[in-house]
Amino acid sequence: MVGTMAMQLPFIRASRMARTSPHLVGEPRADDEVLLDAPDARLSPALVAAARGEHGPAATLLFATRTSAEWERRDRYVTRLAAFAHSRPEWLDAWLAIAPQDPDALLVGAQLAVDRAWRSPARAELLREVSPLITAAARGDQRDPVPWRLALDHARGAQAGHTYFEELWAAAVRRAPHHYGCHVAALRYLATYWHGSHHECFDFADRAAQDAPADSLVQALPLRAAFGYLTDRCGPEVPRERLDAAADRAIALSPLLPAADPWPARMRNLLIFVLAGLERWPDAAEQLRLNGPYATSFPWDQVSDDPLGHFLRLREDILAGAAGAAESRSGHPRSERGGRVRPGDH
The missing domain is CATH 1.25.40 (Serine Threonine Protein Phosphatase 5, Tetratricopeptide repeat)
Incomplete structure (x- = not known):
């Protein structure tokens, strides 16, 4: 059950409407041993396979996160896989061609489309055009909050009003009351709005x-x-x-x-x-x-x-x-x- 206070977003204000082997904890590593954005042991094989143009390990990974309701990891993996597909899209294109209704492929594709729109000077217009992709991803699995996190990010970029955003927020927390990604998206919208x-x-x-x-x-x-x-x-x-x-x-x-x-x-x-x-x-x-x-x-x-x-x-x-x-x-x-x-x- 979601606490009523956590459910409420303060939009209406009174004043105005790579390497993945485990490391031991100890002394700081030398500078050349520090790793930037290293994938974990589950994501790394999926990225290696994607670099070869193979989507199978990514599909297996995301299917596992969805069936076991590992929403935080799913969110992180989708973001990283979409970032990889920005420069190497062949594996994702093949995945969508083979399984155009796959909820996991649709979600990575929607994340990639939103990321690309965010980088464009015509951001708001392009984001409105990718709305159907997010809708399709959200229909793929009714339990999954990650498409709704993506929808919340999309609404911020498209400069959606707070009434619409609150509707998205309510749908997101119904699926996962404590999903961090959705909460960060709401916080960023509030800070921007x-x-x-x-x-x-x-x-x-x-x-x-x-x-x-x-x-x-x-x-x-x-x-x-x-x-x-x-x-x-x-x-x-x-x-x-x-x-x-x-x-x-x-x-x-x-x-x-x-x-x-x-x-x-x-x-x-x-x-x-x-x-x-x-x-x-x-x-x-x-x-x-x-x-x-x-x-x-x-x-x-x-x-x-x-x-x-x-x-x-x-x-x-x-x-x-x-x-x-x-x-x-x-x-x-x-x-x-x-x-x-x-x-x-x-």
């Missing part, structure tokens, strides 16, 4: 996290709101305590997820970004330890054209800051933590 509405974003994210299980990725939704605030630099000030609380929620989630594994690396990279922005160096160093050798393009590509280089430079800052904090506790004071991250700070 009312630019600078950080308090509303935090309210929505906090309510969703409070309703979600302790090991759900939705526990990191307030962290996503904190990231939006720290990088947006507009709108009313958000108290430092609220930013710390968002980071603390994600810190509590992190040990519940596999350590030194590509699957939770995106969440941990985001947590590292926010903790560094808050100058919480020892906490950030601990997340680096749990993260292992895995860097992800997001969030670093939001502030740099060289996400891996940015991650490596910030990693040095974190380790130096953590060492300085340890010295401070030993009687060697350093500057107090605090502040608001700025693009290019690190």
Whole structure:
């Protein structure tokens, strides 16, 4: 049962209408051992086969996620497979030609079409044209929330009104009340629809996290709101305590997820970004330890054209800051933590 508070989106406001072998957790890896956007052990064979023009492993993988209701992994795999198909579409074209009604092939095809439209200057017009593809994917399996996450992203790009968006949101959470991808899509719509509405974003994210299980990725939704605030630099000030609380929620989630594994690396990279922005160096160093050798393009590509280089430079800052904090506790004071991250700070 979905909590009523988590169901509500605050659209109506009072003020205005590669390598996948496991890694041990330990000391930071050398720079040349850090992997950017490494696929996990299940996705890697599908990508290797797709590079040969074969769609079978991708079809098997997505069918397995759908039949076992692994919606978070399904969402991630669909996104990665569509990104691969952007430059190497032959395997997907063959898949759709052989099985034009396959729900998994339709979903990857719809994701690819939306991604391509987003890259175009005529985004809104092109996104409206791909609506039938999303509808077909949504009809493929009535339980699947991932087409609805795609529909939510599509609505944001097409500049849909909040009434229509709320209808999509209600349909998404009926299928999976705590699906992280749908929650992120709703948060991004809210941030875009009312630019600078950080308090509303935090309210929505906090309510969703409070309703979600302790090991759900939705526990990191307030962290996503904190990231939006720290990088947006507009709108009313958000108290430092609220930013710390968002980071603390994600810190509590992190040990519940596999350590030194590509699957939770995106969440941990985001947590590292926010903790560094808050100058919480020892906490950030601990997340680096749990993260292992895995860097992800997001969030670093939001502030740099060289996400891996940015991650490596910030990693040095974190380790130096953590060492300085340890010295401070030993009687060697350093500057107090605090502040608001700025693009290019690190």
